Amino acid sequence: MIISRLQTKTMGALLVVMLAMMLVIGLSSMALIRDFSVRSATEHTRTAAEMIRVSLTEAMLNDTIDRRASMLRRLAQVNSLNEVRVIRGEQVIAQHGEGLPMESPSDDIDRQVLESGEPYFGLIGGLFGTEFRATIPYIASSNEDINCLACHQAPEGAALGAVTLTASVDHMKHAGIATALFLVVIMGLFAVLSMFFMGRLLRPLVKTTQEIRKAASLASGGDFSQRVRSRSRDEIGQIAVHFNQMADAITHKLTEIRDHVAQLVNTVPDPRANLLEETASTVSGLVKVAQFKQAIEEDQTTEEVFFRLSEVLRAEFGLAHFTIYQVDPDKRLMETVIVDGVLHDAIRWCHPDILEHCTTCRAVRTGHAIDGLENRNLCRAFDEEALADGRSYLCLPIIQSGGVGSVVQLVVAPQNIPALIRARPLISAYLREAAPVLQAKGLMASLRESSLKDAMTGLHNRRFLEEYSESLVAQCKRRQTPMTLMMLDLDYFKTVNDTHGHDVGDEILRELASIFQAHLRESDLVIRYGGEEFIIILLDTGAEAAMAVANKIRLAVEAHPFKVAGSDLHKTLSIGLAAYPDDAQAFWQVLKYADVALYAAKENGRNQVVRFTAEMWPSGGEY
Numbered sequence: 116m117i118i119s120r121l122q123t124k125t126m127g128a129l130l131v132v133m134l135a136m137m138l139v140i141g142l143s144s145m146a147l148i149r150d151f152s153v154r155s156a157t158e159h160t161r162t163a164a165e166m167i168r169v170s171l172t173e174a175m176l177n178d179t180i181d182r183r184a185s186m187l188r189r190l191a192q193v194n195s196l197n198e199v200r201v202i203r204g205e206q207v208i209a210q211h212g213e214g215l216p217m218e219s220p221s222d223d224i225d226r227q228v229l230e231s232g233e234p235y236f237g238l239i240g241g242l243f244g245t246e247f248r249a250t251i252p253y254i255a256s257s258n259e260d261i262n263c264l265a266c267h268q269a270p271e272g273a274a275l276g277a278v279t280l281t282a283s284v285d286h287m288k289h290a291g292i293a294t295a296l297f298l299v300v301i302m303g304l305f306a307v308l309s310m311f312f313m314g315r316l317l318r319p320l321v322k323t324t325q326e327i328r329k330a331a332s333l334a335s336g337g338d339f340s341q342r343v344r345s346r347s348r349d350e351i352g353q354i355a356v357h358f359n360q361m362a363d364a365i366t367h368k369l370t371e372i373r374d375h376v377a378q379l380v381n382t383v384p385d386p387r388a389n390l391l392e393e394t395a396s397t398v399s400g401l402v403k404v405a406q407f408k409q410a411i412e413e414d415q416t417t418e419e420v421f422f423r424l425s426e427v428l429r430a431e432f433g434l435a436h437f438t439i440y441q442v443d444p445d446k447r448l449m450e451t452v453i454v455d456g457v458l459h460d461a462i463r464w465c466h467p468d469i470l471e472h473c474t475t476c477r478a479v480r481t482g483h484a485i486d487g488l489e490n491r492n493l494c495r496a497f498d499e500e501a502l503a504d505g506r507s508y509l510c511l512p513i514i515q516s517g518g519v520g521s522v523v524q525l526v527v528a529p530q531n532i533p534a535l536i537r538a539r540p541l542i543s544a545y546l547r548e549a550a551p552v553l554q555a556k557g558l559m560a561s562l563r564e565s566s567l568k569d570a571m572t573g574l575h576n577r578r579f580l581e582e583y584s585e586s587l588v589a590q591c592k593r594r595q596t597p598m599t600l601m602m603l604d605l606d607y608f609k610t611v612n613d614t615h616g617h618d619v620g621d622e623i624l625r626e627l628a629s630i631f632q633a634h635l636r637e638s639d640l641v642i643r644y645g646g647e648e649f650i651i652i653l654l655d656t657g658a659e660a661a662m663a664v665a666n667k668i669r670l671a672v673e674a675h676p677f678k679v680a681g682s683d684l685h686k687t688l689s690i691g692l693a694a695y696p697d698d699a700q701a702f703w704q705v706l707k708y709a710d711v712a713l714y715a716a717k718e719n720g721r722n723q724v725v726r727f728t729a730e731m732w733p734s735g736g737e738y
């Protein structure tokens with residue numbers, strides 16, 4: 116945790132500083148006291164050494180030198196010394212002999228002092244010793260109150276002897292340790308107090324930062340509900356206030372955005388949901404819907420739009436089972452456009468009856484979404500086996516021109532129901548965008564179809580021929596198949612109009628169109644070329660086979676009783692026939708030749724089929 120680290124670091128640093136101070140103060144106070152002890156002991160032993168010298172000199176003068184041992188003991192007691200030992204120098208030994216056993220140098224320090232004439236002061240046992248030793252030489256001098264050289268046979272400045280004194284510095288040491296401990300304890304108390312106050316000072320910073328950290332962490336996940344308590348009026352309190360203001364502003368704006376985008380997909384936002392994630396996912400969904408709309412607007416046919424929609428259902432929503440139906444409300448029919456992602460597949464999830472009677476489909480009949488996710492038995496047309504497998508359905512109608520133009524049926528297994536419920540608003544948004552585009556494309560298609568159709572007979576018209584003639588030839592070339600063109604014209608049709616009126620004539624033309632279609636294949640094209648003149652194009656058919664078809668049509672017309680004013684009217688038909696590529700390579704030339712053949716049929720007495728021959732067309736003639 117970052118914050119507790121900050122706290123630990125600060126308090127730790129303070130503790131280290133305090134401990135260092137305690138150590139420095141403790142050690143330096145001990146060193147000072149030790150130094151003071153040594154100085155004090157030095158002075159003390161110097162004084163004692165001087166007193167001993169004076170006492171020894173007096174004893175020598177008073178001739179009581181023999182009692183020097185007891186005198187030295189008393190002096191030691193008076194001066195609180197542990198040991199007093201006087202040692203003789205070489206000159207004194209040479210003059211007065213070795214003296215007492217204790218008066219010989221006992222260690223190197225004694226000898227060194229006698230030799231150098233320099234005093235020695237030091238603690239016995241090194242730095243932590245509790246005894247102080249001083250070995251001070253007695254130097255022969257004639258300049259002092261008492262002239263040493265008067266009695267001693269020694270040169271000026273020679274070390275006559277030395278005195279070794281040891282004094283206890285234990286009490287000083289204890290005093291030093293006690294002082295150091297006292298200072299350390301005081302410092303310790305100071306450290307505790309400092310840390311206590313530092314902790315109190317840090318607490319608002321730590322608490323505020325902890326709360327900001329928690330709020331920021333929640334906010335990064337989209338939860339902006341956390342606020343920070345303002346504990347003081349200083350900068351830390353201000354940070355809390357500003358943070359809360361920022362969180363308020365973000366929450367307010369995001370809620371506004373979320374509500375707006377929720378309106379766009381017709382949903383009620385869930386106040387418990389993660390604000391940021393919910394908004395971001397809806398916005399990205401809407402962006403995809405907008406891209407989808409742009410794409411389908413540029414698509415050419417309704418089929419392309421449906422296929423794109425199917426891709427969205429599969430890729431965006433992970434749906435594997437669905438059907439897109441197209442409805443023909445005029446004929447009360449509906450057909451499958453896409454089934455489970457496959458174009459023009461057989462009906463799978465509903466009873467086939469709905470195709471013949473579109474109102475059997477509940478979505479078509481009501482124009483409402485049929486929610487089988489909530490109530491699986493809502494629609495009787497849904498496949499019973501699928502129901503038994505636990506599958507559910509959601510059928511969404513697409514409203515075009517005020518009616519149901521298409522239906523999108525989504526089929527899911529029980530475990531996928533919650534995901535579909537969540538995805539439903541966005542799927543509906545896709546369908547809402549698709550609806551006007553489908554409507555426009557459908558309208559365009561029907562407009563285009565009607566512009567290529569003859570309104571009276573429902574056959575293709577001359578414009579259709581003009582548009583598709585080139586592609587028909589290209590198709591034959593590609594497949595290397597022939598194509599035969601027939602030109603058909605009723606014989607003496609004028610008399611029908613003249614005798615029975617134009618309406619009767621129209622009716623006869625309509626019936627004629629039906630006779631043609633009844634005797635032709637789906638792939639054959641019937642065109643009302645103008646007036647009572649028709650063209651039939653037989654694809655992949657040569658002239659010979661076409662002659663048979665033409666005669667069949669001619670005989671059918673001849674045999675057909677047209678009902679006119681309660682009685683039967685019989686009419687005949689003349690047909691001219693020319694073939695591609697045998698007669699000509701260009702479509703319009705073949706057509707012209709068929710027209711020439713028709714003329715020949717009329718000339719030859721009508722009610723016959725005439726195949727074009729080269730003789731009918733003078734060489735070099737224009738078509």
Ligand SMILES: Nc1nc2c(ncn2[C@@H]2O[C@H](COP(=O)(O)OP(=O)(O)OP(=O)(O)O)[C@@H](O)[C@H]2O)c(=O)[nH]1
Nearest residue numbers: 604605606607608609610612617618620621646647
């Ligand atoms: N009722 C009706 N008559 C039409 C239509 N289009 C053309 N006609 C008539 O069809 C007749 C064609 O007559 P003609 O071309 O002179 O020849 P015909 O009487 O059919 O005689 P032949 O073709 O020589 O056998 C004309 O009277 C046109 O008015 C139409 O849409 N409806």
